[in-house]
Amino acid sequence: MKNKEPLKSFNPDTDPLISVKNLQKNFKGLHALNGVSLDIYKGDVIFVVGPSGSGKSTFLRCLNRLEEPSGGEVYFEGVEITDRNVDINKHRQKMGMVFQQFNLFPHMTVLKNMTQAPVKLQHIPKADAEAEAMKLLERVGLADRANSYPNQLSGGQKQRIAIVRALCMKPDVMLFDEPTSALDPEMVGEVLQVMRGLAEEKMTMVVVTHEMAFAREVASKIVFMAEGQILESGTPDEFFNHPKTDRLKQFLDKIL
Amino acid sequence: MNIFSVMGEDISNFFQQFGNDFYLNFVKNARWKYLVNGLGVTLKVTLFAVLIGIALGFLVAIIRSTHDKAGTMSSLLKFVLNVLNFICNVYLTVIRGTPVLVQLLIIYFVIFASVRIDKSFVAIVAFGVNSGAYVAEIVRGGIMSIDQGQFEAGRSLGFNFAQTMWYIIIPQTFKNVLPALGNEFIVLLKETSVAGYIALEDLTKGGDIIRSQTFSALMPLLAVAAIYLLMVVILSRLQKLLERRLRSSEK
Ligand SMILES: Nc1ncnc2c1ncn2[C@@H]1O[C@H](COP(=O)(O)OP(=O)(O)OP(=O)(O)O)[C@@H](O)[C@H]1O
Ligand SMILES: [Mg+2]
Numbered sequence: 033m034k035n036k037e038p039l040k041s042f043n044p045d046t047d048p049l050i051s052v053k054n055l056q057k058n059f060k061g062l063h064a065l066n067g068v069s070l071d072i073y074k075g076d077v078i079f080v081v082g083p084s085g086s087g088k089s090t091f092l093r094c095l096n097r098l099e100e101p102s103g104g105e106v107y108f109e110g111v112e113i114t115d116r117n118v119d120i121n122k123h124r125q126k127m128g129m130v131f132q133q134f135n136l137f138p139h140m141t142v143l144k145n146m147t148q149a150p151v152k153l154q155h156i157p158k159a160d161a162e163a164e165a166m167k168l169l170e171r172v173g174l175a176d177r178a179n180s181y182p183n184q185l186s187g188g189q190k191q192r193i194a195i196v197r198a199l200c201m202k203p204d205v206m207l208f209d210e211p212t213s214a215l216d217p218e219m220v221g222e223v224l225q226v227m228r229g230l231a232e233e234k235m236t237m238v239v240v241t242h243e244m245a246f247a248r249e250v251a252s253k254i255v256f257m258a259e260g261q262i263l264e265s266g267t268p269d270e271f272f273n274h275p276k277t278d279r280l281k282q283f284l285d286k287i288l
Numbered sequence: 289m290n291i292f293s294v295m296g297e298d299i300s301n302f303f304q305q306f307g308n309d310f311y312l313n314f315v316k317n318a319r320w321k322y323l324v325n326g327l328g329v330t331l332k333v334t335l336f337a338v339l340i341g342i343a344l345g346f347l348v349a350i351i352r353s354t355h356d357k358a359g360t361m362s363s364l365l366k367f368v369l370n371v372l373n374f375i376c377n378v379y380l381t382v383i384r385g386t387p388v389l390v391q392l393l394i395i396y397f398v399i400f401a402s403v404r405i406d407k408s409f410v411a412i413v414a415f416g417v418n419s420g421a422y423v424a425e426i427v428r429g430g431i432m433s434i435d436q437g438q439f440e441a442g443r444s445l446g447f448n449f450a451q452t453m454w455y456i457i458i459p460q461t462f463k464n465v466l467p468a469l470g471n472e473f474i475v476l477l478k479e480t481s482v483a484g485y486i487a488l489e490d491l492t493k494g495g496d497i498i499r500s501q502t503f504s505a506l507m508p509l510l511a512v513a514a515i516y517l518l519m520v521v522i523l524s525r526l527q528k529l530l531e532r533r534l535r536s537s538e539k
Contacts, residue, residue, distance in 0.1 A: 098440055098443060098444060120514040121446050121447070121448045122441075122446070124443065124444055124445070124446040125445070125446035127439075127444070128444075129440075129444035131437055131440065131441065133434070133435075133437050135437040135438060135440065136441075137438065137441070137442075137456055137460075138460065139459050139463065140459050148445075148455060149446060149447065152447070152451065152455065153445070153446050153447065153451075164355035187292060187397065194441075197445075198444075198445070201445060
């Protein structure tokens, strides 16, 4: 498979990093996504919220084709990655993903978890990859756990490792699917702290979460989904203080 | 005569008889060599058959679970996969649906009929191919039992399907199925005892040769049984040890 080049030259400062056009996803008759369109620019911190089953995870997972869209297009850095002939593995290297269940590799040490992909896929010398991993570990306060195995870590530690594991690939965007939902309450803070740091460094992020206070604090834009569609999107202020649709008003009433 | 001297006489008779039998069956004409050489053959056949079984089993299991998981791929690849999967299914059905002895006889008298070939090689092929079918189902179960999230995490980092299998899924599967693979080794060790049907002089056949020469069945056959038992006990111990080490490497 060859890599499809962008049709025109992609300008990261003016063109959307990710452009989603009329995205559809059917699960055997069930319409999980009904035409979702969204432009995500470099440095955006997009929060996706909405009731359970509204298609938030499906949307996020379609962005790196972990879920295969049934229709519509996703452009990433100017390349249509929903094109079947595109080498999706190449593009996924630039899209970090963090899962609710951490999904660390239990048979590898923390350091190996982090360096495996850069070493094997980007052919970075092992020593360099490890130095980079140690730097990231220090940043999230887990340098002393480099040689631990995942099952020796707490949930909060696991998720922080999962984040830096994705960062080791030097991604251009980070996708988060409810990164704190599987955590004990006292561990949520440490993970949000890491994400806050990323947002401050202008990392482009798409975050599915139920942490409304956190969304209000760090989002550049909040997207409200229901029944497989984006019903409303705007700044945190517009979202919380001036909701336009009844659906969003109901949703906010229920959760705030 | 009191009862103790009668018993004493019996006991000394017994030991004398035992000594004679032992001498006849194992020492005379260096008959013990039938057992030692036979054990060597049995271990050799088992070891190589297990290796073939594991290789074949993993291959078949990977093909089958790739086929089951197959998401997006070109239609040519899908076609190839369908064909491979079909072949695997036929292999599994035939091997698991017929006795291993029949398979051994067919491979020796039909498939290798026209060539002069080392009998232990035939046995290795037959038991390896047989074992592969059972290992395949063990490994497939092992692959299926791995959390889908592991697969997704690998793919999301940019590993392709094969790399995700190789770096992430297979190592975990291997660890999970190791106890079952150990059992397979033990089962195979005992199953190879039918290799005498193609006149391969394995451990069982060795004992049987002694029996046919000395016309005493008890001692050579008990010796054969004892050696199998000892092997199995040792293997079970090793298996436990290995499992414990693997487990502690994650603690
Ligand atoms: N693999 C799948 N097979 C069939 N249906 C699915 C699958 N994944 C999701 N769905 C369905 O698609 C719809 C959207 O699911 P999705 O997981 O995207 O919702 P969500 O907004 O992330 O919900 P939650 O907040 O509970 O995580 C739901 O009705 C769900 O049952
Ligand atoms: Mg979800």
